[in-house]
Each structure stands twice: as C-alpha cells, then as structure tokens.
Amino acid sequence: MEPAVVTVTLNPAIDHTVFPDGLELGAVNRCRSHHRQAGGKGVNVSSMLGQYGVSSVATGFLGADNPRLFEELFRRDGIVDAFVRLPGETRTGIKIVEASPRRTTDLNFPGLAPATGDLEKFGETMGSLVCPGRWFVLAGSLPAGVGTEWFARLICRIKQGGGRVAIDTSGSALSAAIDAGADLVKPNEHELGEILGRALDDPTSQVDAARDLQRKVPHVILSLGANGALFLDADGGFHASPAPVEVVSTVGAGDSLVSGYLAGLLTGERAEHRARLATVFAWSALEDVTRRLPDGAEIRRRMEQIEVRQLSETP
Numbered sequence: 001m002e003p004a005v006v007t008v009t010l011n012p013a014i015d016h017t018v019f020p021d022g023l024e025l026g027a028v029n030r031c032r033s034h035h036r037q038a039g040g041k042g043v044n045v046s047s048m049l050g051q052y053g054v055s056s057v058a059t060g061f062l063g064a065d066n067p068r069l070f071e072e073l074f075r076r077d078g079i080v081d082a083f084v085r086l087p088g089e090t091r092t093g094i095k096i097v098e099a100s101p102r103r104t105t106d107l108n109f110p111g112l113a114p115a116t117g118d119l120e121k122f123g124e125t126m127g128s129l130v131c132p133g134r135w136f137v138l139a140g141s142l143p144a145g146v147g148t149e150w151f152a153r154l155i156c157r158i159k160q161g162g163g164r165v166a167i168d169t170s171g172s173a174l175s176a177a178i179d180a181g182a183d184l185v186k187p188n189e190h191e192l193g194e195i196l197g198r199a200l201d202d203p204t205s206q207v208d209a210a211r212d213l214q215r216k217v218p219h220v221i222l223s224l225g226a227n228g229a230l231f232l233d234a235d236g237g238f239h240a241s242p243a244p245v246e247v248v249s250t251v252g253a254g255d256s257l258v259s260g261y262l263a264g265l266l267t268g269e270r271a272e273h274r275a276r277l278a279t280v281f282a283w284s285a286l287e288d289v290t291r292r293l294p295d296g297a298e299i300r301r302r303m304e305q306i307e308v309r310q311l312s313e314t315p
Contacts, residue, residue, distance in 0.1 A: 003080060004266050005049060006129050006163075007137040008154075009060035010146060011111040012040030013093040014069055017249055017289050021099050032099075035289045038070040039093065041139030041168050044255035044291065045262070048281055050077030051293040052263045057082050059125055061114050061143060063090035082129065084122045086112045095251050104250055113144035126154070132162025135262060138177070139168040139255065148176040155180040166219075168258050170194070184219035186258050192222060206230065207311060211237070221261060221278070223254050228279065230311070231261070235271035237311035240279040242286075243302070249289045256281040256291070272310075276303040 018034040038047075046056040059082040062070055066089045074081045094107040114122070130136075136158050142151060151173050155165050159181050166184035167177040170191040178185065178195075192209055193200040200206045207230065210222040214232040222230040228241040260281030264274030280302045285291045293299065 001055075002131075002134075003055040003057050004133075005046070005054065005056040005135045005137060005262060006082075007042035007046045007056055007058045007060075007139065008126075009040040009042030009058065009140050010114075010138075011091070011141045011143045012038070012043055012060060012062060012070070013091045013108070013111070014066070015039035015095060015251055016092055017095040017097060017251060019097050019099070022101075023096055023098050023105065036069065037290065038073045039252070041255045042137055043070065043073070044252045044285075045137050045139060045168075045259040046079045047073060047077045047291065048256050048259035048285075048293065049263060050079050052259075052281075054263050054266055056080070057129060059083055059122070059129070061086050061112060061118065061122065063088045063112055065089045082125055084114075084118055084125060086114060086118055088112050095249065097249055102247075111141075111143045114146065119146070119150070126157065130158055130161035130163050134163050135166060135266075136163050137166045137168065137258060137262070139166075139258070141169065142173055148172045152176040152180040155182065166258060166262065168255065178213070178216055182217055184221070184258075184261075185213065185217050186221040186223060186254065186261075188223040188225065188254065207237070207239075219261070219265075221257055223257060229257060229275075229282075231271065231275040231278070232311075233271060238272055238275045239309045239311060240275040241307040241309075242279055242283055243305040243307075245283055245287050247286045250286060251289070252285045252291045253282045256285040272308055273303070275308055276306045279306045 016036045018031045020029045020031045046058045049056050057080040062083040064085040091109040091111040096105040164183040167182045168186045175195045189200040200209050210230045214220045220232040231238045257278045260278030264277045284293050
C-alpha cells in the first residue's frame with residue numbers, strides 16, 4: 001500500500017539536547033548527559049507515525065555530508081527517504097535543558113540554502129508524490145532564500161493535485177498557508193496571536209480565535225502548552241488536558257500532536273478520540289528525549305487518562 005502521508009521538512013536539524021544542572025553564562029557548565037538525533041518538524045511527524053504503524057514518505061533538503069542519523073531513523077521507523085541532498089551539512093539545533101530552574105534554552109543554527117537547481121529537483125520530487133487524498137505535512141521554518149510566495153505556490157500545487165495539506169509553521173509562512181487553503185493547521189496561542197495581531201492570554205480569547213480560524217481551515221489544533229490543546233473540526237470542538245507528566249524535554253511535543261491527530265484521522269477515530277490520541281503522542285514526546293511511543297496497550301491506557309471537554313456550541 002502506498003504511504004498515506006508525505007512530510008516536508010525544508011530546514012531539518014540534528015537535535016542535540018544537553019542536560020546541565022544549571023546554566024551560568026560566561027562560565028564552564030558541565031552536563032550530566034546528552035542526546036543527539038535526527039530532527040525537524042516533519043521528520044518528527046514521520047517518526048511518530050511510523051512507530052504507530054502509519055507509513056510515510058519524508059522529503060525536503062538534507063546535507064550530503066552528515067545524513068547518517070536521518071538515514072538510521074528512516075530505516076528504523078519505516079520511512080521512505082525522498083530527501084534532496086545538498087552540498088554541506090544539515091544544521092544542528094542545541095537544546096539546553098536545565099534541572100533547576102526548570103527551563104529549556106534553544107540555540108538554532110542557520111540551515112543550508114538550496115540553489116535554484118535544488119528547488120527544481122525538489123519540485124520534480126513533489127510532482128511524483130502528489131496524488132488525490134494523500135496528506136502532506138509541511139512543517140518547520142523555511143530555509144534561506146525560500147520565501148512565502150514559493151511556499152504558497154507549493155501548497156497550491158498540492159491542492160490542485162487533490163492532496164490535503166497540514167501546516168505546522170509560524171509567522172508569514174503560516175499566514176500564507178491559511179490563505180492558500182491549508183486543510184489543517186497547528187499554531188500555538190502565541191503564533192496564532194501574532195498573525196491575528198492580538199494577545200490570546202485567556203481561555204475565552206483562545207477558543208474564539210480557534211473558532212475564527214476554523215471557519216477558514218477545516219482542522220484546527222491550537223496548542224496551549226501545559227494547558228493542553230484545542231481541537232476543532234466539522235465534528236465540533238474539544239479541549240484536551242494532559243495527564244501529569246514529568247517533562248524531560250519539550251522538543252517535538254507539538255510535532256507529536258500533529259502526528260497523533262493524523263494517525264487518528266487515517267485510522268478512522270472519531271473527533272474526541274483523535275484529541276486523546278494526539279495528546280498521548282505529545283505526552284510520550286515530553287517524557288522521553290528519544291520521542292518513542294509506548295506499545296499499543298499503554299497508548300490505550302493513557303488515552304483513558306486524558307481529560308477531554310467538549311466546547312460549548314454557543315460561540
């Protein structure tokens with residue numbers, strides 16, 4: 001069976017997470033442990049889907065000089081590798097996770113800049129992948145030299161070929177995706193507030209903003225961090241609250257929401273169960289820096305622990 005999902009990561013990264021007891025600027029800081037793995041939002045979505053038994057194709061741009069971690073992940077999780085290789089190295093993103101105070105500091109390096117020929121090769125790859133009914137997850141930042149107009153044209157091309165588009169990005173790229181007809185978006189409250197031009201700092205404003213967005217986009221996930229997420233589609237709206245979890249790392253938690261929701265859509269779960277499954281995927285990412293799902297029985301047990309409240313029908 002052909003994979004039902006294609007993930008597009010135009011600016012992937014190797015996630016290097018380090019765990020010092022604390023961080024003092026201008027001093028030597030010793031780390032208790034560290035972990036390196038292939039990352040980037042779309043790559044993370046493909047990995048979580050693969051662990052759940054949903055196959056995908058992963059594409060975008062990878063550095064030809066250091067693909068090993070990505071190729072190992074693709075083999076492990078049954079992901080079809082359709083990345084275009086660029087000269088040079090895929091960037092690294094350093095995540096500094098302190099024990100006390102409990103906080104994470106990100107150091108994101110610049111990525112590779114695709115040349116005109118690279119963009120043309122990627123266009124050929126996409127042309128071979130677009131087909132009716134297939135989901136395309138476009139996730140993460142745009143690489144240097146790639147603008148929102150190009151991004152919007154990519155979305156339009158997918159839509160014209162009958163594909164469905166899920167978006168996990170921010171800023172002008174998110175705005176362009178909404179205008180281009182995205183089928184699913186997953187901003188957090190800060191990202192959505194930025195494009196709306198107003199603060200979403202209380203539950204009422206968050207629900208109102210999500211409802212406004214759902215009038216344009218069929219599936220909306222509004223991530224609220226420790227407060228869970230809102231899930232809105234034609235079947236209604238739900239607020240899913242996570243169970244208490246000891247957070248090891250927040251890297252990939254938002255990506256996991258998208259992958260869990262898509263897994264629910266593709267396996268025929270009803271709306272409330274999709275919200276539960278997506279929240280369990282995020283839970284699994286938060287508690288384990290390796291972002292590995294538990295077995296099926298544990299996933300079902302965790303789904304029962306998720307508190308889900310249906311949003312009022314009255315706006």
